[in-house]
Amino acid sequence: MAQRRFAPLDTDGGDVPVLKGIVFDVDGTLWQGSGSSLPQHYMFQEMRDALGIEKGVDIIHHIRGLPTFTARTDAIAIVRDIERKAMVKQVPQPGLVELMDYLNSKNVKRALCTRNFDGPVNHLIKSHLATHVFAPIITRDTPNIMPKPDPAGILHIARAWELEDASGLIMVGDSLDDMTAGHKAGAATVLLLNERNQDLKDHEHTDLCIERLDELINVLETGFCGTRERP
Template identity: 45%
Template sequence: MREALGIDKSVDILDHVHSLPEKDQEEAHQKLQAIERKAMVEMQPRQGLTELMDFLPNHEFSPIITREFTPPKPHPAGILEIAKSWDIPPQNLVMVGDSVDDMISGHRAGAATVLIKSEVNSHLNHVPETDYVISRLDDLIHVLESGFDAKPKSTH
């Protein structure tokens, strides 16, 4: 995505798009949507996805915060919005993700963080904002059913 927009890793994609003149924002959004459509067609599901999807319908997860929410991660506003809508403290939430922005936003909100480990993000096991590491999506079922109390990093 950064390559398509001509920006380097130090620049947040959405911040860049929002900084563009209005006519250029539409073109940038179209580029991003084309990349996302291509990725969805070529995407291979992660291990454990079917089991996690079978588990989730019995549990309500709403609202879901998307990339359109501002301010974007790593700002904690999205997680804080969920805590507010559920009327619970953010310390009772778990941020699940696969990026450093996911871990930082969860940590800044006061939530526990769960890293879904992959070949490209294993270095995030060691960032201080990562509380718990799972290898497969269905490992999250155990975390959700058992509750989560921030504890030393472990791989489930």
């Protein structure tokens, strides 16, 4: 048993693994609702109300399970309309630009893995991160990839970066889906804390917690060390 570790950036690592890249969630991780540190959870209830499904039912799985192409298409249109209205209210999380500028200066690869569709993701990048490159970008519309908490998106990113596996990656997110997807993929996980996810601090899939994105700068400078023992 040992904690997940990565060597400080700009070192060869020695016996400690070297970080290969970072995967970020989007809603609630890179952006938040205007005037709040929280993701825009209200829109999920709007989606469920519009689709006629109860809380706890996974929206994406519900849509994919609808019996006809027309039903699926109509449901997707409803969800996208709600997301488009929400995206105009999105603001960057505190420390977002500082962290991304730092990672860019260190040539750290970055990718996105989100359950959003492309529109809000592209809006965030264009509005706040126009000089930054994220590749691959995995959304719920990426073909043949199951959404989080399935690890498929993170594993796809590892392959795109020509890595044997995801053990050299960090998954940064704000939800259990993010932590579970990262853990199942074999990546280290970082939870961005907010008022709604305090119970995930001690979850078995959470390696490290931060309160602001730019706290990750010091973590990477001094060497990532998770707080939980791993096999």
